[in-house]
Amino acid sequence: MTTRALSPRTAILIAACANFGGALLFSGVAETITKDIVNPFSLENGSAVILGALISAIFWNLITWYFGIPSSSSHALVGSISGAAIAAGGVHILNYKGFFGIVQGLIISPIIAIIIGFLIMKVFQRTLKNLPLYKTNKRMRSLQMVTAGLQSFSHGTNDAQKTMGIMTMALITSGYQSSTAVPFWIKILVAAAMALGTSVGGWKIIKTVGGKITKLTPASGAAADISSALIIFGFTALKLPVSTTHVISSSIMGVGSAQQFKSVKWGTAKRIVLTWVITLPLTALLGALVFKVLSIMM
Template sequence: MSFELCATIAVILFAMGFNYTNGFHDAANAIATSVSTRALTPRVALAMAAVGNLIGTFLGGKVAATVGKGIVRLPEGSASLGVVIAGLIGAIAWNLTTWYFGIPSSSSHALFGGLVGATLLSGPGVVLWGGILKSVIIPMVLSPIIGLILGYFVMLGVLWAFRRGHPGTLNRGFRGAQSVSAFAMSIGHGMQDASKTVGIVLLGLTIGGYESMTRHQWWVDVLTALVLAVGTYSGGWRIIRTLGRKVIHLDPPQGFAAEATASAVLYTATAYGLPISTTHTITSAIMGVGATKRLSAVRWGVAGNILVAWVLTFPAAGAVGAIVYLLIRPLF
């Protein structure tokens, strides 16, 4: 077995490791609101999210192409495979750190940051800053703003449409509706986050000379989908508690409005091949929905801590990716 083949297999294994951490780290994106409103039991919600992620994996081809071709350009060879491995380790390290502290940061931006940090030190590798600005930075800034504003107005629409309804009846009805919105949210998570892992696997296969970025085998989608589903079902309870309880106490209509808003943003971004953060999207939607009650209903101190993590994710994962690359470069 050649060294390049071993390195390519290592890329796939580390990509699946990142994919697994992405699953339990971002499980909260799809189910935190449904669990906190008691629309779904935790295990039922996790199982549903796992199935939704599995389905969504096969629908995010444009996002996979953006990640595989639009972030960095690396020449074929084992040295470039070392860059991808270092970037994945940087992303995994940041995911585990933020999971430990219960902070809902973006696995997507951890992945991009780790890959960019390692590529900057690689020599022949090129960071496509134009692609990062268009596909990462601008969507990173706009998606939370859109989620916040849209969530606010969607919730206002719900309040107006059901203003004469009985609270008990409405809560029961919206708990049922949340089963649909949470499932839609989990599909959107698969369309976005699983597709990013697919893009990284295809990048590794292309660098190793075993695949073309213009096509890929079905097994890449299936493997990614299954690992993400297993990671999701494992559950990231620390982050679920943060999103479901610490930012704002949600009732079923608010939970439905937040999930419907986030799903709409995710589906739209996927249609245009924009790899946005599901974490940023659902968190900002929750804040927007909560602000319709009163501004003080949102625990802005917790929200501020989340914002700090958002800002730090890209450079922190990038720094770890760069350090890991320096350590493993002699091996490649």
């Protein structure tokens, strides 16, 4: 939308449909969330842990949404589950190998996104340098219709999986399921919710990502789309969750730096990075606190 390749209505419709398809076709990340942070089969007072984690993550996401900060729901969810689980069963309850593998992916993916975004934009600049600006914009807007859909599809393959994972955990801890496989009805429900949420639109976040990091052109927008889609698809193939928000934001920083380093609004970037750093520990504390309250009430 920022690059005017698509109208807002068309962009949201494409994004909603692509998110639905991506969410429906993959489940590897969901299984990682279900079993690699904590063993749901050995979790005591599991219902309170899951509910506490969800309340904590939702509360954090609402705060960052209100201030228009592209926060990571992935960091929030992982932190909240970890904090609530530790409050329920002590520090030994975590699957530390799986947990640190997830955290490592969350940390590395934005760094890779900056590098890939930078390199792709440099390739675009070399390829398009002899074309008149109006021809470049026309071709890149056509390309971005494809790349934006690809990015949205990749978003569904990873972001939706986290919700599927925690819903599957809820079924296991409540005694309704005896395996970590994601039921098909959960896939449909989460895919539909993903599409609906996309169609409603998070306009504050869209404005920050689309215009407050760097000024996007059709070429840089397409480069950022390709970069973030490649990173998200790669980590989805590894069955690792990433913060799609931070991957996309980092890709935009990378393409902006490739055009002109000072064109990136590094003040906004610092706010994003700061939120990225503090989300995991703060949501862990919040998840533990909410669990303690719920365990008294339930």
